[in-house]
Amino acid sequence: MTLTVLDHPLAADLLARLRDERTPPDLFRTLTRRLGWLLVLEATRDLATDPIDVPTPLETTSGQVITERLVAIPVLRAGLGLLDAATDLYPDTVVGYLGMERDEITLQPRDYYAKLPPMEGRRALVLDPMLATGGSGTAAVTHIKANAGPKSISFVCVVAAPEGVKRLAADHPEVPVFTAALDRQLNDQGFILPGLGDFGDRLHGTV
Numbered sequence: 042m043t044l045t046v047l048d049h050p051l052a053a054d055l056l057a058r059l060r061d062e063r064t065p066p067d068l069f070r071t072l073t074r075r076l077g078w079l080l081v082l083e084a085t086r087d088l089a090t091d092p093i094d095v096p097t098p099l100e101t102t103s104g105q106v107i108t109e110r111l112v113a114i115p116v117l118r119a120g121l122g123l124l125d126a127a128t129d130l131y132p133d134t135v136v137g138y139l140g141m142e143r144d145e146i147t148l149q150p151r152d153y154y155a156k157l158p159p160m161e162g163r164r165a166l167v168l169d170p171m172l173a174t175g176g177s178g179t180a181a182v183t184h185i186k187a188n189a190g191p192k193s194i195s196f197v198c199v200v201a202a203p204e205g206v207k208r209l210a211a212d213h214p215e216v217p218v219f220t221a222a223l224d225r226q227l228n229d230q231g232f233i234l235p236g237l238g239d240f241g242d243r244l245h246g247t248v
């Protein structure tokens with residue numbers, strides 16, 4: 042499995058402000074969307090293209106058009122924060138939804154909603170900001186593989202824990218992970234350290 046950690050001052054700046062507990066939900070949403078652009082750009086760096094001829098006002102030159110289409114799949118609720126980044130950058134992206142809720146005690150994911158479009162030939166971007174134990178992430182990928190076969194699947198998150206990366210690599214070794222940070226560890230409640238707290242609550246103002 043490949044793990045790509047964003048290496049850009051803008052990503053570092055946005056992440057630092059997301060981590061800050063004083064950041065209110067309206068700003069948290071804006072920062073998430075902006076960081077999402079960087080993550081989605083990185084996750085689509087190798088999209089397939091075809092060469093084309095482009096008539097400039099002066100002469101004809103060569104260019105590239107993207108031929109590979111996307112399906113963005115935010116994992117509810119927190120993944121909604123990254124969805125606009127995918128559709129801003131690639132307006133012809135189709136969107137599917139997966140609802141996953143992690144039990145606070147057992148840390149096991151419960152999947153409560155799924156609405157996936159046809160995905161043949163598309164690259165699926167699974168959008169879930171926190172890869173903690175990896176339970177939700179691996180369940181999301183399993184669900185997508187079982188129900189609708191995209192051409193490939195990439196996992197896009199904001200913060201990953203080593204435990205989650207290990208779990209995803211074991212269960213779905215072909216799925217690359219793109220993140221803004223690989224943090225230190227999980228605490229006893231399954232929260233990422235240093236992390237940024239409960240992403241879904243901070244994004245939706247439900248703390």
Ligand code: PRP
Nearest residue numbers: 117118119142143173174175176177241
């Ligand atoms: C969060 C997060 C992931 C999951 C990660 O969702 O968005 O889906 O936890 O934890 P894991 O890797 O240990 O499974 P949560 O269950 O809090 O739901 P929410 O997005 O609705 O707040």
Ligand code: URA
Nearest residue numbers: 173232233238239240
């Ligand atoms: N989910 C979150 O929102 N935050 C964590 O630190 C772990 C799981």
